[in-house]
Amino acid sequence: MNAARDFAAKLARHPSGLAAGAFIALLVVVALSVGFVPQFDPYSLSNESMQAPSTAALLGTDELGRSVLAGVLYGTRVSLTVGFFAALFATVIGILIGSAAGFYGGWLDIMVMRVSEFFQVIPSFILAAVIVAMTGTGLPQIIAVVSLLAWPQVARVMRGEVMRVKQLEFVDGVRCLGISERDVLAHEVIPNAVAPVLAVGTLIVGQAILLEASLSFLGLSSPEVVSWGRMLNSGQRFLFNAWWLSFFPGTAIFVTVLAFNLFGDAVGAVLNPRTAR
């Protein structure tokens, strides 16, 4: 656990990153616990519709009398689920493909670089919207689409790191022990190359949350699931008389994405060997 303590100590030198990390931890707690608090039921209707924020309804109510506060708290579940899983899949796929390309080189490398270039060029949000509109708006589809669009970012960084690490002397040393190339890659090169990729993964969480919110805002999400983007989609109709329906869910998206960006930058500064030392 020395590595973890070392990481925490270095992270402490980035106060904004640390604050962002604490905020993310708070979001996780909210997402995990909000379902157990009956007062925060985002589906419960009431006669108190379109109430402006007050002590009775802290963030106001919508056109069906549902609590905006409960919706904002519930929205953490969709955003964090999409963010974490999409980033996880994109990172794993990117690590596998990127390390294979960087380690073996040749035609595999050329192919991978061309494919990742392709994903960088095409307008990915429009593609995501078309796929989700045509194949279904469930969370699994959205997570799959976001991972599909995001893995090349990871793969590029991983490829570069693997190309750097595989030239280091200790790798040749390990080879002399007669270990197979695949084991050299899996047990020696990847563990030493993976750190900078984790920062990219953290940034992808923020991108995924923003992408999911944008899709939901366009109506590309299940209407039964409470999400911040969905709330903004319905709030759009009431911009003229109920500012709170848009203000609070949007603030939630903004602050959350900002937190992941700040945290990702800090993680990057700590983990990237080129900038850390």
Added chain:
Amino acid sequence: MRSYVLSRLGWGMLIVFAILVLNFVIVHLVPGDPVHALLGDFPVPPGYAEQVRADFGLDQPIATQLGLYLVNLAQGNLGFSFANRMPVLDLILARLGPTLLLMLPALFFAAVLGIVLGLAAAPRAGSVQDSALTAVSLFGYSVPIFWLGQMLVIVFAIDLGWLPAQGMKSMREELTGTGAVLDVLKHLLLPGFSVMIYYVAIVARVARASVGEALHHDYVLTAQAKGLSRRTILWHHVLPNAMIPVVTVIGYNFGLSLTGAILVETVFAWPGIGNLFITSITNRDYPVLQGVFLFAAISVVIINILTDLLYALLDPRVRTTHERSA
């Protein structure tokens, strides 16, 4: 230079081919009959489905289908939207004007603002200007621009009543001449600002980095030794050299600004491609959705190639390096 142009064109054709194949794959990813993916949910006249089935050879082997799909698209046949009673391509072209009107000024002002910020921040790391740039770029990267649009509407259109909330021109009065131009400009201000902000973030970061790098070149030292003022050095020596990466980043991110326009148009009921896209989502008008993606993707490829060529014109090193390696 000629071999450079040819290689970029070849690259572009390869990417366009991949985009078409991707679109074909999406059609077949849709659960159920692929003819449904080609038609959408809007009711079509009797017999049309059979015609599409025959045109695209949907009862043939998959390779033949791909071939027919490519042939159809190569002829500019992006399908027909029965919801709008118009061919998809005509529909998109009709909406192109308003979208460009929204995007191009935003790109221009983002470039100017981003460069000014970058120039102010780069020579003074850790200064107020530098922190301001960091704040602006973090804001730009993190804010959902459609929400920013909504907030601008609430403040400037609804509360203060300074600017119109929606549309591209006033409905109540028939304006002509300067009046009409000013009217459109008034409508453009809020959505244009929303589209611009993300770009300012991107351009400012790149501008700071490239100005910072340019400052370390020997010619800056020479200029200082000649006794030139700081201002002259920045504007006449550093800026022209630092501009190249900035031009590139603007060109490469053209697709993102199209995406931004799509999201912002929804908030402001701006009558462009974004609005068409969102109505087609609601109508499940699949041919239009696929058409917008194809159109956007192909324009992005073209803009990318133009950017590369511009880069090669601005910086002779690019084309000579290519010729040496070729």
